[in-house]
Amino acid sequence: MEASAAVVERDPITVLESLMAARFSCRSFRADPVPRATIERILTASQKTASWCNSQPWRVEITSGAATEAFRKLMYAAASSGKPSSGDFPFPREYKGVYLERRRESGFQLYNALGIARGDKAGYARQALENYNFFGAPHVAIIHSDEALGTYGAIDCGGYVTSFMLAAQALGVATVPQAALAFHSDVVRHHFGLGDDRKIVCGISFGYPDLAHDANSYRTSRAALADTVRFVDD
Ligand SMILES: Cc1cc2nc3c(=O)[nH]c(=O)nc-3n(C[C@H](O)[C@H](O)[C@H](O)COP(=O)(O)O)c2cc1C
Numbered sequence: 465m466e467a468s469a470a471v472v473e474r475d476p477i478t479v480l481e482s483l484m485a486a487r488f489s490c491r492s493f494r495a496d497p498v499p500r501a502t503i504e505r506i507l508t509a510s511q512k513t514a515s516w517c518n519s520q521p522w523r524v525e526i527t528s529g530a531a532t533e534a535f536r537k538l539m540y541a542a543a544s545s546g547k548p549s550s551g552d553f554p555f556p557r558e559y560k561g562v563y564l565e566r567r568r569e570s571g572f573q574l575y576n577a578l579g580i581a582r583g584d585k586a587g588y589a590r591q592a593l594e595n596y597n598f599f600g601a602p603h604v605a606i607i608h609s610d611e612a613l614g615t616y617g618a619i620d621c622g623g624y625v626t627s628f629m630l631a632a633q634a635l636g637v638a639t640v641p642q643a644a645l646a647f648h649s650d651v652v653r654h655h656f657g658l659g660d661d662r663k664i665v666c667g668i669s670f671g672y673p674d675l676a677h678d679a680n681s682y683r684t685s686r687a688a689l690a691d692t693v694r695f696v697d698d
Contacts, residue, residue, distance in 0.1 A: 490638035492677030638673035
């Protein structure tokens with residue numbers, strides 16, 4: 465019995481499926497830091513991400529300790545300032561139809577979990593600002609790409625983000641990918657001393673999850689294959 469259970473556990477697709485099922489966007493973290501060796505293991509695994517022409521356009525700034533606190537202060541101030549934000553990549557122009565429905569569903573899941581009433585715009589705004597507190601995470605990774613590689617460079621970085629999140633999950637580390645951190649790309653570039661040719665794709669706040677927090681109490685849904693895939697056989 466024990467032997468067959470071990471075989472099932474080692475089946476690669478079962479391992480991958482369980483990692484993908486267990487990962488979620490964590491929006492409340494414990495303060496304790498992730499050991500450097502664990503972070504390096506996540507990064508080493510993520511380096512295997514595929515990219516167009518193997519260009520590997522991702523570069524990553526990772527903060528810990530006082531550096532996270534300084535960056536948190538800066539980003540929170542930038543987001544609260546009321547100044548117009550600027551991103552390096554165009555933001556979605558409009559969520560329509562099913563995309564709007566999915567966006568609403570996931571938003572209301574979060575607000576319901578936190579007891580924020582429908583239509584409470586001040587409550588929504590307060591929660592949105594939590595992005596810039598990094599939801600209490602002890603670390604942030606800023607993922608940036610090369611300007612000349614354009615949209616496909618950003619796509620490669622998106623693949624990297626997924627690798628990072630799954631590798632982290634495999635090591636018990638929770639993550640949340642955050643386009644919100646790319647809304648103030650000039651502030652980010654200046655803070656980390658990046659050249660104008662580096663374009664901010666997104667951030668990933670990460671650390672150990674506070675699983676008792678209401679923000680982490682729900683899971684998002686996914687569309688059925690029939691709504692997503694068309695098999696073309698003839
Ligand atoms: C590129 C990207 C950007 C995202 N930006 C944010 C963000 O700024 N703030 C946030 O709270 N969640 C953000 N998310 C998380 C999504 O809301 C989340 O992945 C989606 O609702 C599905 O939920 P799950 O990650 O828990 O499965 C982002 C996700 C991706 C992939």
